[in-house]
Amino acid sequence: MNESIARLGRITSILAGILLVVAHTINLAAGEHESIFGTFLVFAAHLLLVFAFFGLYFLQGVRNGMLGLLAMILGNIGNIIVTAIVFVEIAQASGEMVGQVFTTAYTEPIYTFGPLLFVLGMIFLGVSMIRGKVFPRSSGYLLLIGTLVFAAAGVSGDSQKIVELIGALFTGAGFIVAGGKLNKLNEKSVSYSPFQ
Numbered sequence: 001m002n003e004s005i006a007r008l009g010r011i012t013s014i015l016a017g018i019l020l021v022v023a024h025t026i027n028l029a030a031g032e033h034e035s036i037f038g039t040f041l042v043f044a045a046h047l048l049l050v051f052a053f054f055g056l057y058f059l060q061g062v063r064n065g066m067l068g069l070l071a072m073i074l075g076n077i078g079n080i081i082v083t084a085i086v087f088v089e090i091a092q093a094s095g096e097m098v099g100q101v102f103t104t105a106y107t108e109p110i111y112t113f114g115p116l117l118f119v120l121g122m123i124f125l126g127v128s129m130i131r132g133k134v135f136p137r138s139s140g141y142l143l144l145i146g147t148l149v150f151a152a153a154g155v156s157g158d159s160q161k162i163v164e165l166i167g168a169l170f171t172g173a174g175f176i177v178a179g180g181k182l183n184k185l186n187e188k189s190v191s192y193s194p195f196q
Contacts, residue, residue: 009055
């Protein structure tokens with residue numbers, strides 16, 4: 001097992017989980033408008049999730065199956081698009097007029113389907129973690145619940161920020177638990193490595 005990939009996955013999984021919770025807490029506290037700093041932290045969390053997806057996929061190895069592979073591919077493609085969307089939201093929170101960015105013939109489908117790919121990737125990741133039995137089942141369930149709550153936030157009206165924070169709490173906890181497990185598995189692989 002490549003120790004550096006496992007370590008990168010562990011660190012980015014934990015950091016992304018923490019940043020998601022902190023970012024959405026700051027955005028909720030900001031009131032009606034988005035916080036620039038909170039939105040930037042969401043952006044940073046999504047950047048880290050790219051590495052977390054690879055690290056989690058790597059550690060599950062052969063237990064990923066087709067579901068784990070789809071989780072990594074769809075999750076990363078969707079996550080990269082979501083990162084670009086959040087980048088535009090940072091400009092919007094800064095007071096720039098960027099509303100038309102998402103309404104062109106080319107960007108509207110990306111804006112619509114990118115987050116959907118991310119949601120599908122997260123659902124597949126949660127299920128593959130539950131089925132793979134490499135990580136604690138709780139991490140998979142937390143990711144599933146958090147993802148579904150986040151998906152519901154778009155239709156929750158005035159309580160959207162509260163629903164997003166609840167989703168962030170579950171999702172963040174899922175990544176933190178998975179990252180902690182990565183550390184334990186990494187230690188075991190080092191302890192029992194035949195190359196020492």
